[in-house]
Amino acid sequence: xxxxxxxxxxxxxENDRLAADLAARFAEAGMxxxxxxxxxxxxxxxxxxxxxxxxxxxxxxxxxEGDLATDRDAERLRAxxxxxxxxxxxxxxxxxxxxxxxxxxxxxxxxxxxxFIENVGNLVCPAGFDLGEHRRVVVSSTPEGEDxxxxxxxxxxxxxxxxxxxxxxxxxxxxxxEAFLGFVRGLNLRPDIPVLEVSCRTxxxxxxxxxxxxxxxRAALDGPRALPK
Amino acid sequence: xxxxxxxxxxxxxENDRLAADLAARFAEAGMxxxxxxxxxxxxxxxxxxxxxxxxxxxxxxxxxEGDLATDRDAERLRAxxxxxxxxxxxxxxxxxxxxxxxxxxxxxxxxxxxxFIENVGNLVCPAGFDLGEHRRVVVSSTPEGEDxxxxxxxxxxxxxxxxxxxxxxxxxxxxxxEAFLGFVRGLNLRPDIPVLEVSCRTxxxxxxxxxxxxxxxRAALDGPRALPK
Numbered sequence: 001x002x003x004x005x006x007x008x009x010x011x012x013x014e015n016d017r018l019a020a021d022l023a024a025r026f027a028e029a030g031m032x033x034x035x036x037x038x039x040x041x042x043x044x045x046x047x048x049x050x051x052x053x054x055x056x057x058x059x060x061x062x063x064x065e066g067d068l069a070t071d072r073d074a075e076r077l078r079a080x081x082x083x084x085x086x087x088x089x090x091x092x093x094x095x096x097x098x099x100x101x102x103x104x105x106x107x108x109x110x111x112x113x114x115x116f117i118e119n120v121g122n123l124v125c126p127a128g129f130d131l132g133e134h135r136r137v138v139v140s141s142t143p144e145g146e147d148x149x150x151x152x153x154x155x156x157x158x159x160x161x162x163x164x165x166x167x168x169x170x171x172x173x174x175x176x177x178e179a180f181l182g183f184v185r186g187l188n189l190r191p192d193i194p195v196l197e198v199s200c201r202t203x204x205x206x207x208x209x210x211x212x213x214x215x216x217x218r219a220a221l222d223g224p225r226a227l228p229k
Numbered sequence: 230x231x232x233x234x235x236x237x238x239x240x241x242x243e244n245d246r247l248a249a250d251l252a253a254r255f256a257e258a259g260m261x262x263x264x265x266x267x268x269x270x271x272x273x274x275x276x277x278x279x280x281x282x283x284x285x286x287x288x289x290x291x292x293x294e295g296d297l298a299t300d301r302d303a304e305r306l307r308a309x310x311x312x313x314x315x316x317x318x319x320x321x322x323x324x325x326x327x328x329x330x331x332x333x334x335x336x337x338x339x340x341x342x343x344x345f346i347e348n349v350g351n352l353v354c355p356a357g358f359d360l361g362e363h364r365r366v367v368v369s370s371t372p373e374g375e376d377x378x379x380x381x382x383x384x385x386x387x388x389x390x391x392x393x394x395x396x397x398x399x400x401x402x403x404x405x406x407e408a409f410l411g412f413v414r415g416l417n418l419r420p421d422i423p424v425l426e427v428s429c430r431t432x433x434x435x436x437x438x439x440x441x442x443x444x445x446x447r448a449a450l451d452g453p454r455a456l457p458k
Contacts, residue, residue, distance in 0.1 A: 040380070068382065069380060121380070122351060143372035143398070151296050151350070
């Protein structure tokens with residue numbers, strides 16, 4: 001078991017080194033990069049479809065899609081006007097920095113303002129792997145129940161933003177919004193972490209998400225990870 | 230990377246050895262064991278709560294609960310009358326046979342008819358680890374979307390049964406039932422895999438699930454893994 005732990009540490013430190021390279025590339029290109037994590041079916045792709053429709057004329061957007069299999073999500077995003085590269089992980093339960101670096105080679109980075117990395121649908125494993133992103137977004141959804149932050153703390157612990165999707169179903173489900181907020185705030189490192197309540201189906205709340213993307217992009221480009229222009 | 234693959238193979242083969250021990254213990258005790266896998270929030274715990282209420286007087290049931298953190302689900306099941314042991318994996322994304330063997334020591338196996346193992350909510354990693362179970366159940370739910378079998382094939386590929394939960398939301402969500410069934414049947418090893426459509430909230434369809442448990446218990450006890458009584 002000690003051997004396994006040592007090896008995992010080595011894999012992680014190799015990933016950290018590649019993630020630092022990615023962060024430098026993102027900074028040099030003046031791009032803002034967000035890493036989206038969630039359970040399967042929480043609505044990451046729907047959020048990006050809506051973002052493409054609402055923000056695509058204002059900012060130059062692109063996406064990297066992580067899935068075990070199929071390019072269904074990449075096709076959805078391309079149909080929404082978002083240039084997208086699909087990564088299929090086979091059995092892999094998360095994206096790693098090496099995969100992102102390879103996908104990145106297919107983009108002209110200096111022509112992009114924002115890159116969304118949609119991780120494999122998994123509330124556990126992706127949280128352990130830095131992809132060089134500026135911000136981490138966890139998408140949760142009301143049908144999953146209000147206690148997911150407590151039961152899957154690793155994803156929520158270091159999140160910079162929580163998007164709570166499928167609010168259109170909240171009343172029918174008897175979703176306890178206050179309980180959800182309490183779990184998030186009890187776990188997250190930031191007392192003021194934004195929790196953005198949206199419905200990608202109805203469009204409710206998406207303005208708040210777009211404002212968050214705009215503001216975090218500005219902050220990231222001015223922040224310590226960015227190189228001087 | 231070759232070293233990592235070799236080590237993963239060794240961890241898996243150690244798990245397989247422990248899983249074979251578990252299978253022998255289950256057979257000797259004359260218990261039927263089902264391993265439940267799903268995304269977070271698909272409804273594994275709700276299904277077991279309903280099962281305890283509906284089948285608890287007919288068969289002697291128990292559960293093992295896998296979660297990264299908290300004993301919330303074990304408390305829910307105990308409140309429903311199901312003797313339950315909680316396993317907290319810390320960061321671990323699946324249960325393994327060693328954890329199940331340790332939890333098992335707290336039960337009197339000869340007093341049980343059916344053991345449900347509720348795996349960590351994760352549609353990827355649990356599928357790789359045999360727990361000595363007779364049957365694998367994948368719980369999916371309508372809000373996750375109909376394409377999850379295609380996007381997360383490993384869990385569905387070897388499933389013995391798929392429970393499709395939250396059918397009460399299907400109409401409102403525009404859930405495409407035929408598409409879901411097509412994805413499952415296209416992936417699964419068995420052309421006749423049962424797909425049991427239920428709503429744990431309303432109780433619709435649960436009779437089919439109970440019948441499946443009864444029938445598979447009988448088949449498992451008569452099958453090759455069982456010792457002669």
